[in-house]
Amino acid sequence: MANKxxxxxxxxxxxxxxxxxxxxxxxGWFYKSSIENASLPFSAEGISAExxxxxxxxxxxxxVLLRTTDINSSGFGATYTVxxxxxxxxxxxxxxxxxxxxxxxxxxxxxxxxxxxEVTVHGRDAFEINYVFVxxxxxxxxxxxxxxxxxxxxxxxxxxxxxxxxFQADEKNYDLDLNRFHLFLQSLNF
Amino acid sequence: MSEAKVIHERKHVWRDEILxxxxxxxxxxxxxxxxxxxxPVFTPNTLLLTGVFLALVPAAIWLxxxxxxxxxxxxxxxxxxxxxxxxxxxxxxxxxxxxxxLFRVSHWLRNDTMSVILGGILVVGFTQEFLKYAAVxxxxxxxxxxxxxxxxxxxxxxxxxxxATVLNINFVVSNGGVxxxxxxxRMAVVALAQAAFSGITGYFxxxxxxxxxxIWWMPLGITLAAVFNGVFNWLQGIVTRPTITLSGAxxxxxxxxVLAAVVALLTTGIILxxxxxxxxxxxxxx
Numbered sequence: 019m020a021n022k023x024x025x026x027x028x029x030x031x032x033x034x035x036x037x038x039x040x041x042x043x044x045x046g047w048f049y050k051s052s053i054e055n056a057s058l059p060f061s062a063e064g065i066s067a068e069x070x071x072x073x074x075x076x077x078x079x080x081x082v083l084l085r086t087t088d089i090n091s092s093g094f095g096a097t098y099t100v101x102x103x104x105x106x107x108x109x110x111x112x113x114x115x116x117x118x119x120x121x122x123x124x125x126x127x128x129x130x131x132x133x134x135x136e137v138t139v140h141g142r143d144a145f146e147i148n149y150v151f152v153x154x155x156x157x158x159x160x161x162x163x164x165x166x167x168x169x170x171x172x173x174x175x176x177x178x179x180x181x182x183x184x185f186q187a188d189e190k191n192y193d194l195d196l197n198r199f200h201l202f203l204q205s206l207n208f
Numbered sequence: 209m210s211e212a213k214v215i216h217e218r219k220h221v222w223r224d225e226i227l228x229x230x231x232x233x234x235x236x237x238x239x240x241x242x243x244x245x246x247x248p249v250f251t252p253n254t255l256l257l258t259g260v261f262l263a264l265v266p267a268a269i270w271l272x273x274x275x276x277x278x279x280x281x282x283x284x285x286x287x288x289x290x291x292x293x294x295x296x297x298x299x300x301x302x303x304x305x306x307x308x309x310l311f312r313v314s315h316w317l318r319n320d321t322m323s324v325i326l327g328g329i330l331v332v333g334f335t336q337e338f339l340k341y342a343a344v345x346x347x348x349x350x351x352x353x354x355x356x357x358x359x360x361x362x363x364x365x366x367x368x369x370x371x372a373t374v375l376n377i378n379f380v381v382s383n384g385g386v387x388x389x390x391x392x393x394r395m396a397v398v399a400l401a402q403a404a405f406s407g408i409t410g411y412f413x414x415x416x417x418x419x420x421x422x423i424w425w426m427p428l429g430i431t432l433a434a435v436f437n438g439v440f441n442w443l444q445g446i447v448t449r450p451t452i453t454l455s456g457a458x459x460x461x462x463x464x465x466v467l468a469a470v471v472a473l474l475t476t477g478i479i480l481x482x483x484x485x486x487x488x489x490x491x492x493x494x
Contacts, residue, residue, distance in 0.1 A: 031416065031426050032345070038427040039338040042434065046311065046330030053316045053323055090315045194312065 054198060057205070060084055063102055065181060068205035070098070070198065088195075093188035094153045094165040096195045098202055101182040111136070111145035111173045114180040118171055119147055126151035127164075137172075140204050145173040150189070168192040170199075176208050221358055224273040225365070225476040228403065229469050231269045232396045236465060243388040255385030262392055263376035266399030267292065267369040274362070283362060287348050291363045294343040295370025303339050303371065304378055307332055321442065328441045333434030336371060336402070341409050341430055343367035349417065357490075358483060360414025361407050368406025372399040393461045400468040401440055404475040408433040411479045415486060440471055 057068035062083040069075070069086050074095075076085040084100040105114060115134060123129045132148040139146075147170070154164035169186040183206065185199040239262070250258065271292070275285060307313055317327045344363045348354050354363065376395045380386050386394070412429025415421055447463040 027420070027423060028416075031421070031423050034423055034427050035338070035341065035345075035430055038431065039334050042330045042334040042431075046327060046334070049323070049326055049330060050311055050313075050316055053327075088315070090318060092314065 055201060057201075060100075065100060065102065065206070065208040067100070067202060067207065069202065091188060091191055091195075093190060094167045094186070096185070096187040096191060096198075098199065099182075099184040099186075100206075101184075103180045103182060105175075105178060105180045107178055109175075109180070111143070111175050111180070114175070114182070115145040115147050115171070115173045118173065118182055119149070122149060122151070122169075127154055128152040139172055139174075140206075142174055147171045147173070165189075172203070174208070181206075181208055220274075221362055222476060222480050224270060225403070225407070226473070227273045228266070228270045229400060229472050229476075231273075232266055232400060233465065233469055235265060235269070236392050236396045239392040240389045243392075248388070250385065252384060256380065258388070259380030259386045259391060260377055262386075262388075263373055263380055263395055266376075266396060266403075267373045270365070270369055270403070283359065284353055287351070287353055288362065288366050291343055291348055292366040292370040292373075294347055295340055295367030296374045297370075298339040298343055298367075299336075299371040299374035300378075303335055304374070306335050324442045324445060325438055327438075329434050329438030332441065333437035334430070336437060337405060337409055337430050337433040340364060340367040340371055340402075340406050341413065341426075343370070344410070344413055349413065354417060357411075357414030357418055357486060360412070360417065361410035361479060361483070364406040364410025364413060365403050368402040368404075369399060371406075372402035375402070390459070390461050393465050397444065397464045397468040400465075400472040401437070401444075404468075404472040405433045405437050405440075407475055407479050408436060411482060414483070418490075436471075436475070440467075443467060 053072075054070075056071040058071045060067050060069040062078060065083060067084070069084060070088065072090075073086040074089045076082075076087075078084065081101045081103050082099060083102055084098065086098050088096040103114065112134075119131055119134075129149060129151040132150060134145065134147045137144055137146045149169050149171075151167050151169065152164045153167050166189045167186050168189050169184060171182055171184045174181040174183070183203060185196070187195045271288070274288065311331045313327060313331055317324055317332075341364075344360070344367055348359075348363050353359070375398050379394065379398075380391070409429050412426055412432075416426050416429075444464050444467055447467050448460045451458050451460065
């Protein structure tokens with residue numbers, strides 16, 4: 019059988035294949051973003067936000083108003099927590115941050131503070147704490163290697179309360195999940 | 209241009225495809241039975257090596273049948289192996305990083321039916337099918353050895369099996385080895401599915417080379433293969449979904465193999481029918 023000569027039409031066909039693939043992938047990207055950024059309204063004790071849709075939400079308990087986890091994350095699932103803590107009227111955000119850090123040190127394995135500083139988050143003053151810890155399955159029969167988890171807490175002062183918003187994610191996914199967390203922070207109202 | 213050349217149907221190509229399907233199902237059965245009977249104990253390293261070896265088996269089966277039967281007008285073995293290697297390389301260098309790291313499909317593709325189908329087609333399907341198309345289009349396609357429409361199916365299948373081999377090795381390595389019984393079923397499913405979808409792209413490539421097809425012809429081929437890919441993954445998720453009863457959960461991994469074998473047989477049958485019809489019309493037009 020004879021090969022037909024590569025014509026202008028063949029070149030156009032080749033370019034069309036590439037274009038169709040690029041368009042499909044771009045559509046896939048927008049679709050992915052729309053799913054990842056889909057949200058559900060959350061509201062409790064005067065605090066409202068747009069929580070990620072499709073994540074696993076724990077029942078509120080104690081000062082924790084929201085704890086939502088991405089069950090599709092590999093390793094330690096990305097988790098957002100919102101706490102409302104009663105404070106003395108003259109308490110500063112750095113004092114509250116120290117208290118929160120101390121709690122982390124008591125509750126988390128191999129907790130280490132990485133850095134802390136005063137920041138402005140979407141127009142609000144806050145105190146930021148960055149830390150790391152190790153999450154290990156308490157079931158001794160599990161053979162999986164413990165996960166190294168990176169965390170960031172923002173402490174906001176609001177009258178006689180402090181609002182502590184936390185983001186914890188597997189170190190491998192932390193940077194990739196950070197943008198989604200900032201969307202959540204942006205939606206936060208109190 | 210007017211050289212008189214007999215159009216071969218290369219009947220062994222279809223035999224190879226069917227033998228691949230049958231042999232893989234038999235091979236999976238043997239490994240499954242042996243695993244249950246012997247219950248071998250592996251160290252982490254031997255488990256990993258066994259997994260990697262098993263990942264190579266589907267491609268080895270197809271290549272063996274192909275080499276044994278491709279005698280009438282043999283394709284250069286180096287070219288077939290080269291396209292197989294190119295498919296594997298493109299999967300490792302582009303396919304897997306794009307799907308798993310850039311699009312992070314495991315994070316959002318399992319949410320609901322719509323996302324599994326749409327994401328499966330737009331992201332997984334198009335990435336995989338375009339790369340397998342590229343492995344053929346930018347290597348052997350312009351060579352004089354690509355001299356019959358059936359060659360599109362042969363080389364695309366080689367690229368598809370190369371792609372499947374790397375997907376399987378990646379699965380084994382990222383899990384530090386696999387359970388032999390369930391692992392071999394998954395590997396066979398991936399190989400059968402990738403070979404079947406590649407066959408679609410190969411049919412369109414073969415016709416694009418030897419006939420004056422419209423500009424939409426090849427994009428249609430890639431799109432069809434991507435749609436089959438996405439819909440297959442969705443169906444596989446449904447048929448392999450664990451059944452939960454009061455006595456516990458049972459996995460349905462065998463159903464995935466049955467589905468893959470049926471899809472591969474159907475796809476091979478349809479492509480065979482299309483190629484035969486195409487060859488008849490070419491001969492009638494001589």
